[in-house]
Amino acid sequence: MDLQNDIVVRGKSYEMPFSKGVLARSLTAAGLKPSIAYRIAWDIYEMLKKENVKVIDKTDLRRRVYYYLISKNYDEVAKKYLLWRMVLGRRPIVILIGGASGVGTSTIAFEIASRLGISSVIGTDSIREVMRKVISRELIPTLYESSYTAWRVLRDDEENKYIKGFERHSEAVLTGVEGVIDRCLVEGQSVILEGTHLVPTLLKDKYLENAHVIFIVLTIYNEKLHKMRFYARGRVSSRPTERYLKHFKIIRLINDYMVETAKKRGIPVVENIKISETVEKCLNIITERLKTMIELEGLSEEDMLEEEA
Numbered sequence: 001m002d003l004q005n006d007i008v009v010r011g012k013s014y015e016m017p018f019s020k021g022v023l024a025r026s027l028t029a030a031g032l033k034p035s036i037a038y039r040i041a042w043d044i045y046e047m048l049k050k051e052n053v054k055v056i057d058k059t060d061l062r063r064r065v066y067y068y069l070i071s072k073n074y075d076e077v078a079k080k081y082l083l084w085r086m087v088l089g090r091r092p093i094v095i096l097i098g099g100a101s102g103v104g105t106s107t108i109a110f111e112i113a114s115r116l117g118i119s120s121v122i123g124t125d126s127i128r129e130v131m132r133k134v135i136s137r138e139l140i141p142t143l144y145e146s147s148y149t150a151w152r153v154l155r156d157d158e159e160n161k162y163i164k165g166f167e168r169h170s171e172a173v174l175t176g177v178e179g180v181i182d183r184c185l186v187e188g189q190s191v192i193l194e195g196t197h198l199v200p201t202l203l204k205d206k207y208l209e210n211a212h213v214i215f216i217v218l219t220i221y222n223e224k225l226h227k228m229r230f231y232a233r234g235r236v237s238s239r240p241t242e243r244y245l246k247h248f249k250i251i252r253l254i255n256d257y258m259v260e261t262a263k264k265r266g267i268p269v270v271e272n273i274k275i276s277e278t279v280e281k282c283l284n285i286i287t288e289r290l291k292t293m294i295e296l297e298g299l300s301e302e303d304m305l306e307e308e309a
């Protein structure tokens with residue numbers, strides 16, 4: 001690669017060669033189709049080349065992209081683009097994708113992460129493994145079970161035992177989850193957390209009220225479709241389909257519980273049928289929340305264009 005002839009993009013603390021792919025991805029996150037996003041990234045690259053620009057500041061590049069989009073009548077995309085660049089560059093966001101086992105939380109979390117360029121995705125299953133290393137089975141036996149088998153180790157045969165077991169199981173994992181959220185907010189790092197342990201009833205109010213924390217619950221309303229996802233997964237992973245089918249009734253109860261409690265707490269619920277549509281819906285929810293966050297800061301579009309990238 002001839003770096004001599006490349007355009008350099010200068011950020012606050014680093015420089016990198018102009019990448020049409022990176023620019024196209026941020027335009028896709030703002031709602032453009034990938035083919036159009038790539039075309040526009042290419043146009044902007046050509047424009048800079050023609051003007052013989054060798055180094056461009058990130059703030060200038062952002063401004064140029066914004067006005068270019070407006071000139072092509074992509075006003076809504078321009079606004080979204082600006083919002084996303086502002087937020088992801090300077091403000092931490094924590095996205096929580098909850099849902100019963102098999103509804104697709106990890107698939108959707110990774111898709112959203114790649115669209116937004118968030119490099120950190122953490123599954124609550126991994127946090128559960130860490131918690132198992134520090135908390136003994138004797139102390140919290142439910143932690144050593146799965147979300148759908150935790151009821152088996154409850155002390156008493158309680159009423160509503162499947163959900164009680166699920167909540168006890170998730171409670172300990174959530175302590176770890178909250179630690180990760182706190183750390184990310186303090187460090188200014190964006191992260192996506194996903195998994196079945198993100199239970200609407202258990203997450204503390206202070207997180208739900210935080211403008212930087214965005215919680216979405218996924219579901220599949222159709223039982224048959226949900227079941228099919230376990231067959232699909234079984235073909236490509238070592239997680240045995242039979243195990244999930246055996247406990248399917250309880251997994252469905254957990255699914256219903258997540259949806260019902262999410263609605264009660266004002267957490268958006270998205271049905272995951274087609275991946276691209278689910279991602280689109282989630283991105284729209286996230287964008288709306290970011291708008292509120294920026295409004296709370298009292299920033300106008302002009303301020304956003306001027307803010308150092």
Ligand SMILES: Nc1ncnc2c1ncn2[C@@H]1O[C@H](COP(=O)(O)OP(=O)(O)OP(=O)(O)O)[C@@H](O)[C@H]1O
Binds near residue numbers: 099104106108229273
């Ligand atoms: N919208 C979708 N369309 C088709 N298949 C999907 C969709 N979303 C997810 N899948 C597939 O369904 C299966 C289950 O999804 P995934 O593993 O993401 O579930 P999960 O909610 O993370 O489950 P767990 O909590 O048990 O880890 C996977 O094989 C995945 O590729």
Ligand SMILES: O=C(O)[C@@H](CO)OP(=O)(O)O
Binds near residue numbers: 146148
């Ligand atoms: O507890 C659960 O529902 C699932 C979540 O991924 O984990 P496992 O089946 O591996 O215990």
